[in-house]
Amino acid sequence: MKIVVCVKYVPDATGDRGFNDDGTTDRESVDSLLSELDEYAIEQALKIVESGVEAEITYLTVGPDDAKDALRKALAMGGDNAIHVNDDDIAGTDALGTSLILAKAIERAGFDLVICGMASTDASMGVVPAMLAERLGVPQVTYLDEVTVEGTTVKGGGTVKGRREGDVATELIEAALPAVVSVTDRTGEARYPSFKGIMAAKKKNVEALDLDDLGIESDQVGLSAAWSIVDTATKRPPRAKGEVVEDEGEGGVQLAGFLAAKKFI
Amino acid sequence: MHFEESDEHRALRAAVGAITDGFGPGYFAEHSRERRPTTELWQALGRHGYIGVNLPEEYGGGGGGLVELAIVCEEVAAHGCPLLLLLVSGAIAGEVLTRFGTAEQKSTWLPRLAAGRGKIVFAITEPEAGSNTHRLATTATRDGDGWLLRGTKQFISGVDEADAILVVAKTGTDPDSGRGRLSLFLVDAADPRLTATPLAIEGSAPERQFTLFFDDVPVSAEQLIGTEGDGLRQVFHGLNPERVTGAALGVGIARYALARAADYARTREVWGRPIGTHQAIAHPLAEAAIEVELAALMTARAAWLHDAGEAMAKAAGEAANMAKYAAAEAAIHAVDAAIQTHGGNGMSRDYGLVPLWGMARTLRIAPVSREMILNHVAQHTLGLPRSY
Numbered sequence: 001m002k003i004v005v006c007v008k009y010v011p012d013a014t015g016d017r018g019f020n021d022d023g024t025t026d027r028e029s030v031d032s033l034l035s036e037l038d039e040y041a042i043e044q045a046l047k048i049v050e051s052g053v054e055a056e057i058t059y060l061t062v063g064p065d066d067a068k069d070a071l072r073k074a075l076a077m078g079g080d081n082a083i084h085v086n087d088d089d090i091a092g093t094d095a096l097g098t099s100l101i102l103a104k105a106i107e108r109a110g111f112d113l114v115i116c117g118m119a120s121t122d123a124s125m126g127v128v129p130a131m132l133a134e135r136l137g138v139p140q141v142t143y144l145d146e147v148t149v150e151g152t153t154v155k156g157g158g159t160v161k162g163r164r165e166g167d168v169a170t171e172l173i174e175a176a177l178p179a180v181v182s183v184t185d186r187t188g189e190a191r192y193p194s195f196k197g198i199m200a201a202k203k204k205n206v207e208a209l210d211l212d213d214l215g216i217e218s219d220q221v222g223l224s225a226a227w228s229i230v231d232t233a234t235k236r237p238p239r240a241k242g243e244v245v246e247d248e249g250e251g252g253v254q255l256a257g258f259l260a261a262k263k264f265i
Numbered sequence: 266m267h268f269e270e271s272d273e274h275r276a277l278r279a280a281v282g283a284i285t286d287g288f289g290p291g292y293f294a295e296h297s298r299e300r301r302p303t304t305e306l307w308q309a310l311g312r313h314g315y316i317g318v319n320l321p322e323e324y325g326g327g328g329g330g331l332v333e334l335a336i337v338c339e340e341v342a343a344h345g346c347p348l349l350l351l352l353v354s355g356a357i358a359g360e361v362l363t364r365f366g367t368a369e370q371k372s373t374w375l376p377r378l379a380a381g382r383g384k385i386v387f388a389i390t391e392p393e394a395g396s397n398t399h400r401l402a403t404t405a406t407r408d409g410d411g412w413l414l415r416g417t418k419q420f421i422s423g424v425d426e427a428d429a430i431l432v433v434a435k436t437g438t439d440p441d442s443g444r445g446r447l448s449l450f451l452v453d454a455a456d457p458r459l460t461a462t463p464l465a466i467e468g469s470a471p472e473r474q475f476t477l478f479f480d481d482v483p484v485s486a487e488q489l490i491g492t493e494g495d496g497l498r499q500v501f502h503g504l505n506p507e508r509v510t511g512a513a514l515g516v517g518i519a520r521y522a523l524a525r526a527a528d529y530a531r532t533r534e535v536w537g538r539p540i541g542t543h544q545a546i547a548h549p550l551a552e553a554a555i556e557v558e559l560a561a562l563m564t565a566r567a568a569w570l571h572d573a574g575e576a577m578a579k580a581a582g583e584a585a586n587m588a589k590y591a592a593a594e595a596a597i598h599a600v601d602a603a604i605q606t607h608g609g610n611g612m613s614r615d616y617g618l619v620p621l622w623g624m625a626r627t628l629r630i631a632p633v634s635r636e637m638i639l640n641h642v643a644q645h646t647l648g649l650p651r652s653y
Contacts (some may be wrong), residue, residue, distance in 0.1 A: 194278075194280075195313065198276045198277055
């Protein structure tokens, strides 16, 4: 079978992130990396193969030149090859446009299972997996804490099964393949790339595609075609100084009072 | 010429840094205080192929070279966990065994070293022969097909963690020069005729130092590494990597100290502005940053020259010495400036800088002293008369 894992190259969430004047992501002032939430998707794809399912794993990203770093990291963790969709006209594309590009690239590559992270660590919308499933016309099984694949044959077929933990219930969901799933950060820690993995990644094929290759017109994507745009952004206020309780015999009472006022106790 | 780091080397740095961050400076400080080996970190790095990064692939290694091992050494230190035994087990024993070991010795030891499941430490220094290897008094006397080892070694790191010890001993005397002919032996660290006494060393580190007494320790022909009597030449194939990884360790310690100091200088406010505003704080840190960058460049070059093979051996020796010199000096200046930046907190256990000063200061003495490097440069680089 063929597994496509969608990964995103995002500004480091631990950096001081911001926006450009036109509301698009500022990629200059903060280093970028593979979205941490996508590492869980990669890990689950690798686990599926390690569980004995015969599958080729392809990573797919849409992003600028440097986004190849995200693919290299993913390939160092494992997997077979990657697709990098890169086109100047993509800048400013929203989730709807991104899902179009991803869907076209996935259709072109062929797939039985698409695995996404639950959301990106930058935009954090978490809507792309559902949009992708809709565009590809396949079932979506999202926000899974556990995922397995069963019953696949060389001719395809098979089922993806998962567990979704909700506030009031645990749902066990399954769908016939082909399907799109998204996995949470509770699926289990993602592995570190090994040295052999890093060296092997160098030799794995990364296919470069642009909008022409995917039959997408430039006016279908980009900032001008976006349905969701950043209107304004306000910098997070600096962290306020904490309150220091000086213990002059009444420290315990003061602490309790503070916690009670904040409704912690 | 190009100086851009490859994608693979950047990925190597990132992965080693991430694994080390999973343990962190707190883990290292605790193990240092208790003088307890950092086995968990060592094994985690081993499982991912980073301890044996320089060893041949056919023996479970990464198939890289000293360039990669130096990067590992630098990054663990830069993330707050300097691993001294990488210099000994990874650099000396790994490089010497790969180059001079028999197929059997290699298949016995290299896979264990590569996976981080075993360590080999190194014993050359003696109480009466510090830097003067010609005066080594530990002897290996013929006894049937093998030898008996007799003598004392001092300042031997990590014997308690080791499976075996690579020992340099005298197997004869050159009739012309009167100098000792040396040979290398791999000795079982648990041999009952070997006594290891811990040395009381100031400064905290996870690794212990030992004095070793060899009381007619029997070694077989299978334990001889390389050619009998050719030990001095062979050992230099390990000593240069030790210097290069020592330099990398210094660069890493310095980077860690400077990162802590810069962070402190940006956020610590006295009289309403960050103390980093003041040049008296900023300039010593900036000076150290320059020295560290220069030392890092020389370290990378020295590692590259070693990996380039025999044709570059002379240049590699010179560069390894210069890199070790520069990195030790840079590390001392960086840690000292970092302590000064922290004021009273610089001496506090919470900030963990004083142990780094101890390590940086040690790097001026070991693996080769600053003075011996200056002798080397004076004689070999400048062509001045030999001073000793």
